[in-house]
Amino acid sequence: MVSILRRSPKLLNSICRRRFSASSDGNLTSHGGKSMNLYSAINQALHIALETDPRSYVFGEDVGFGGVFRCTTGLVDRYGKDRVFNTPLCEQGIVGFGIGLAAMGNRAIAEIQFADYIYPAFDQIVNEAAKFRYRSGNQFNCGGLTIRAPYGAVGHGGHYHSQSPEAFFCHVPGIKVVIPRSPYQAKGLLLSCIRDQNPVVFFEPKWLYRLAVEEVPEHDFMLPLSEAEVIREGSDITLVGWGAQLSVMEQACIDAEKDGISCELIDLRTLIPWDKETVEASVKKTGRLLISHEAPVTGGFGAEISASIVERCFLRLEAPVSRVCGLDTPFPLVFEPFYMPTKNKILDAIKATVKY
Known part of the structure; x- marks a missing residue:
């Protein structure tokens, strides 16, 4: 990966120009901690999980030496090979093992090396993990299972290292x-x-593993699930996204503001179960909604958001809901810039929706 970036300086520059902000005012957030990038924050979270719970385990392909993105660096040295260990290249086996481990009361933290390769584990996730508690009437469960997977575009990943498969799993009750x-x-x-x-x-979002940097508290802390965050307040249109796409959407909001358009930007954070109330309240205020994600537009989770908001806010909408998403094609390699929901595509959609 690093060698590919070195051979493609124009690509690296385009990636670095993707502005990052975690704050509601557009500035780099200070949380009173150590400045670190996203993969270091993941690594620190894993250290804390293993340190605070002796029944937690980290496993997956190549996690023993730190993983391809270095998120598990140093874990095996500190916690030993019994708690941090490599697995065969078998995603179905990785998740199946994690289900069994969690069912015995452990915290199983499984890594799928790329989200593109999570599909062999689909049956284990959908038919086993998601239904484990339900089929037993809550007599047993695998609630201690967490599956980590890098997803999304990275600038050079092509068909098999760039996909955003989140919508597949949003259709599954129980996870x-x-x-x-x-x-x-x-x-x-x-x-x-x-x-x-x-x-x-x-x-x-692997695009942000090294690009996203901010101050992160070094102590143990948690953020609420199923609670969206309004990271930029506005009055003319509501924008909803998640992951790496937020930085692109924020750039579009800044440019729209230059044309007198006030955008409210919401990070969904948890897709299932998602925070309908926060999005609904925002759309009732602005009267307009735009959703953006990297995954293909057809059947993407943006369609579910759109349908839910139309049901809840139909009489308050001033324009049709707009979706700016990936194309309905396999993820391309050299044509990635045409596939991606870029700042200019989002900006055009903002203007069209406001002027409708």
Whole structure:
């Protein structure tokens, strides 16, 4: 990955120009801690999880040496090979093992190396983990299972290292789906997921692993699940997104403001179960809604948000709900810039929706 970036300086520059902010006022947030990037925040959360719960385990492909994104660096040295260990290249086996481990009362933190390869584990997640508690009448469960997976575009990943499969899992009752936008959010949300009483799929925006930097408290803290955050207040249109797309949407909000359009930007954070009330309150105020995500537009989670808000806010809408998403094609390689929901695409949609 690093070598590819070095061979593509224009690509690296375009990635670095993606502005990052975790705050509601557009500035880099200070949370009174150590400055770190997103992968370091993930690593610190895993250290805390293992330190505070002796029945927690981290496992997956190559996690023993730190993983391809270095998120598990130093864990095996500190906590030993019995609690941090490599697995065979078998995603179905990784998740299946995690279900059994969690069913015995442990905290199982499974890593899928890329979200693109989570599909072999689909049956284990959908038909086993999600239904474990329900089919037993709550006599047993695997609520201690957390599945981490890097997702989304990275600038050079092509078909098999760039996908955003979150919508597949949002159709499954019994699991939670969480996606952070920043280092602070990643640490607090991951610790909440690990300690939650339900199985969780935690997608990490790999584009931000090293680009997103902010101050993160080094102590143990958690952020609430199923609670969206208004990170930019506005009055003309509501924008909803999650993960790495928030930074792109924020750029569009800033440019729209130059044209006199006031945008309210909401980070959903938890996709299932999602915070309908926060989005509904915002849309009733602005009268307009735009949703943006990297996944293909058809069947994406933006469609569920759109349908729910139309049901709840129909008489308050001043324009049709707009979706700016990935295209209905396999994720491309050289044509990635055309596929991505860019700042200019979002800005055009904002203007069109406000002028409707």
